[in-house]
Amino acid sequence: MTVDRQLISTLHTAFNSITQQSLYADKVIQHHIQDNPHWRREDKAYFVTTLYDLVRFVRKLAYLGNVTEQDFWPIWQAYQVLNDGHIPDWEEMRELTKSDLQARLESAPRAVQLSYPDWLDALGESQLGQNWPVVAQALNRAPGYYLRANTLKSSAQSLASKLAKEQITCEPVSPSLPDALAIEAVDRLFRSSAFQAGECEMQDAGSQQIAPLLDLAPGMKVVDACAGAGGKSLHIAALMNNKGRLLSMDIHQHKLDNLKKRAKRAGCHMIETRVIKNNKTIKRLKDKFDRVLLDVPCSGTGVLRRNPDSKWHLSEQSIDELIALQADLLQRYSQMCRPGGKLVYATCSVLPVENQQQVAQFLDANPDWTLQQELSLLPGINSEFDGFYGAVLRRNDSPLD
Numbered sequence: 001m002t003v004d005r006q007l008i009s010t011l012h013t014a015f016n017s018i019t020q021q022s023l024y025a026d027k028v029i030q031h032h033i034q035d036n037p038h039w040r041r042e043d044k045a046y047f048v049t050t051l052y053d054l055v056r057f058v059r060k061l062a063y064l065g066n067v068t069e070q071d072f073w074p075i076w077q078a079y080q081v082l083n084d085g086h087i088p089d090w091e092e093m094r095e096l097t098k099s100d101l102q103a104r105l106e107s108a109p110r111a112v113q114l115s116y117p118d119w120l121d122a123l124g125e126s127q128l129g130q131n132w133p134v135v136a137q138a139l140n141r142a143p144g145y146y147l148r149a150n151t152l153k154s155s156a157q158s159l160a161s162k163l164a165k166e167q168i169t170c171e172p173v174s175p176s177l178p179d180a181l182a183i184e185a186v187d188r189l190f191r192s193s194a195f196q197a198g199e200c201e202m203q204d205a206g207s208q209q210i211a212p213l214l215d216l217a218p219g220m221k222v223v224d225a226c227a228g229a230g231g232k233s234l235h236i237a238a239l240m241n242n243k244g245r246l247l248s249m250d251i252h253q254h255k256l257d258n259l260k261k262r263a264k265r266a267g268c269h270m271i272e273t274r275v276i277k278n279n280k281t282i283k284r285l286k287d288k289f290d291r292v293l294l295d296v297p298c299s300g301t302g303v304l305r306r307n308p309d310s311k312w313h314l315s316e317q318s319i320d321e322l323i324a325l326q327a328d329l330l331q332r333y334s335q336m337c338r339p340g341g342k343l344v345y346a347t348c349s350v351l352p353v354e355n356q357q358q359v360a361q362f363l364d365a366n367p368d369w370t371l372q373q374e375l376s377l378l379p380g381i382n383s384e385f386d387g388f389y390g391a392v393l394r395r396n397d398s399p400l401d
C-alpha cells in the first residue's frame with residue numbers, strides 16, 4: 001500500500017501519545033479513527049495494525065534504527081523495510097536495507113530480538129524456562145477476535161447466520177467451546193443488530209474457558225468477587241440460565257456501572273452488584289456461596305497481544321505488589337465459599353508465580369481446601385488464544401475431609 005503523509009503523521013502523533021504520554025492504545029486509536037472519517041477501510045486497517053506493531057516492537061525497531069525509542073521516523077522506516085512496505089520519498093527517510101537490518105538483528109541480545117524489557121525477559125525465562133521465547137513470540141502476534149454467543153438470547157449457529165446477513169463473517173472455534181465464534185473484523189460488529197440486542201459479547205476464547213470451571217448449575221449462589229466490567233459475570237449468568245443468585249463485586253463503582261449496562265443489554269437479570277468498601281463487606285458474606293470466582297488483578301502478561309503497551313508499563317515492583325495482593329485476596333475472599341463449595345482462582349498471566357505458586361501457597365496454609373483441577377493456557381505452547389490460568393479449589397466439608 002502506498003502510504004500517505006497525513007496518515008503517517010497521524011500515526012506519529014498516536015505513537016507519541018502511547019509511548020510518551022502513556023495513553024491507552026485503544027483510546028488513542030478510537031480518537032484518531034473518529035477524527036478521520038475520510039480514511040478508507042485499508043487506511044484504518046494499516047493505522048491500527050502498524051500502531052500496535054510499532055508499540056510491540058519499539059525496542060527492536062529502535063535498536064535496528066540505532067535511535068532512541070522516542071525517535072518515530074527511523075522506527076517507522078525500519079518497520080516498513082522489514083515488512084516490505086512502501087518507503088516514500090520523504091526527507092526523514094534514510095538509507096536502510098532489509099538485509100542490513102536482518103544482520104544487525106541476529107547479533108542483538110534476545111530481549112531486543114523479542115522486544116521485551118530486560119527484566120521481563122529474565123523473569124519470563126526464570127518462570128517458564130525454554131518455553132519462554134516461544135510464549136514471548138506468540139504474545140507478540142496480533143490477537144484474534146472472538147465472540148461468545150449469549151445463550152440467554154441466541155446460539156452460536158443462529159448468531160453466525162444473523163451476523164452473516166449483515167456481512168460479518170464468523171466461524172466456530174472448536175467443539176469444546178460451543179458458544180465461541182472467531183470473527184474476522186470487529187469494525188462493524190458493535191453496530192450490528194445482533195450485538196445491540198445483546199445476543200453476543202466480545203470475549204477471548206481463552207477467557208471463555210474460565211467460567212465453566214465453576215461447574216455451575218441453575219439455582220446456585222455465586223459470587224464473582226473481582227468482577228470488573230463483568231466479562232465473566234455475564235458468562236456465569238448465561239451458564240446458570242439466569243436462575244439463582246449472582247453477586248458481582250469490585251472495588252470500583254464505575255466498573256460495576258458498566259457491568260450493569262452490559263447485563264441489561266444481555267438480559268442477565270440475576271446479577272446484583274456491590275462495591276467492596278472494606279473487609280467488612282467480605283466478612284458479612286462468610287460461608288454464603290456455593291461458588292466463588294476470584295479473577296484477580298494480575299500482570300496481564302497473558303493478554304499482551306491485546307495490550308502490547310502494558311509490557312512497557314509493568315515493572316518488577318508492580319508485579320511483586322500484584323503477587324502480594326493476589327495472595328491476600330485469595331486468603332480473605334475464599335471465606336465467602338461455604339464448606340463443600342468451590343472456588344476458581346483465575347488470572348490472565350502466564351507467570352507461575354501468579355498462578356500455580358499462589359495456589360500451592362494457599363493450599364499449604366489452608367489444609368481444608370483441595371485442588372481439583374488446573375487449566376493453564378500458554379500462547380504458542382498449548383493455546384492459540386490469550387494466556388489464562390484457572391485453578392478449581394474445593395473447600396472440604398470439614399477440616400478433616
Ligand SMILES: C[S@@+](CC[C@H](N)C(=O)[O-])C[C@H]1O[C@@H](n2cnc3c(N)ncnc32)[C@H](O)[C@@H]1O
Nearest residue numbers: 225226227228229230231232250251295296297
Ligand atoms: C482481571 S480484572 C477482572 C476482569 C473481569 N472479571 C472480567 O472478566 O471482565 C480484576 C479486577 O479486580 C478488581 N480489583 C482490584 N483490587 C480488588 C480488590 N481488593 N477486591 C476486589 N476486586 C479488586 C479490579 O478493579 C479489576 O476489575
